[in-house]
Amino acid sequence: MKHTPWKTAVAAVAGTSLLLGLGACGRSEDKAAGASEGAVTSIDSEPATGDLTVWAMGNEGDLLGDFVEGFKEENPDVNITVTAxxxxxxxxxxxxxxxxxxVPDVIQMGTTWMADFADAFAPVPENFDLSDFSAGPLEAGQVNGEQLGVPWYVDSHVLYYRTDIAEQAGWDHAPETLDELKQMAADVKQVDGVENGIYISPSGADSWQGTLWAFFSSGVSLMDDEGNWTLDTPQMHEATEYIDSFFKDGITGTNLDVTPGVSITQFVNGETPIMTGGPTTISQIADQGGDPDSYATAVIPKGESSTSFVGGADFVVMDEAANPDAGWKFIQWMTKPETQVEWYKTATVLPSSQSAWEDETFAGDDKLMVYGEQLKSTQAPPAVPTWAQVSAAGDRIMEQIYKGQLSVDEGLKNLQAEAESIGTGE
Known part of the structure; x- marks a missing residue:
């Protein structure tokens, strides 16, 4: 998919339609997810057969129809139809x-949609080997502790910084801690031509989500184990004050242009030499004429941890699938390391398979390998249908904090109250 930097994992996957409740469109409330009589509990080793229908979205959908010829070659008695x-x-x-x-047999499901349609998914069979996936992507495919999705591709954000400008400011290495990141941003702000030390969106859709790396790295849990919102905790205060300090200390302006794509432009021209970005950021920099030797990527600097946002897409088999057996065998094939490497070459999305990262395609690319390292420590937003509403409230309230209209204490108290009013949709 082609996305703006933060939208890679969220906007195209979430969208405003996430606000819709599943309501009467799901199965009856007294029927648990995966309770269909046709649910597959174990996958056999025989080739897939029969008609198989797959829905895939956006650019992935456009490319998958040709890509599945490899699956057909290994399973000659299957007739697969991909709908983009x-x-x-x-x-x-x-x-x-x-x-x-x-419903089709298999659907590509954005990770932020898992909770919306959970009642309609079959659970992952007991013998589906999930050991090659890291914890963050696996958790993104769970709803109420049940594994309903298998990670197809993943997305996370890492740090991008202009090494040439950092050197002018006295930095010859990436910041290792959140405090060092702030110091680097303050230092590069003093270099001629730099307007903002770091690109942090002060407003707009997904602006709060765009800073979740700082919250997760500061030990924030957005919900507790009982499913209650926890947005007014000491950790939330610490992380909010940290992001707010970039604005209050004049490192980044609250009038920063948040038009999609501007962060890339300002990174390339040197006006804003530090930002976070997803894997498509590399190609977006190249598209705007950026010199690959002028910048580097690094894992998110450490607070309590170095933890970034994780998103992407899962594959799910529908509870009412006509051919669930072939569906699960298709997902097994799509998530094999060798298939994942070829899919990256086709669609340039990051593999969910940890073993795939050992391939020279990734191991030989310093900028990409940072993502492989970061994916070892990631966290997803809560898998609840109302996350988009709570996130939008966070966008608005954080903007009020950054612009001095609310104190951190007032803002987080308001955010907690709004989240409790919105609920979880469950």
């Missing part, structure tokens, strides 16, 4: 299909 669906209409189309009982 635009992300903009995908949520409504899935919702309608569930209500009408016309």
């Amino acid at each position: 669906i635009p992300w903009a209409s995908a949520h409504d189309k899935i919702q309608t299909a569930i209500a009408a009982g016309t």
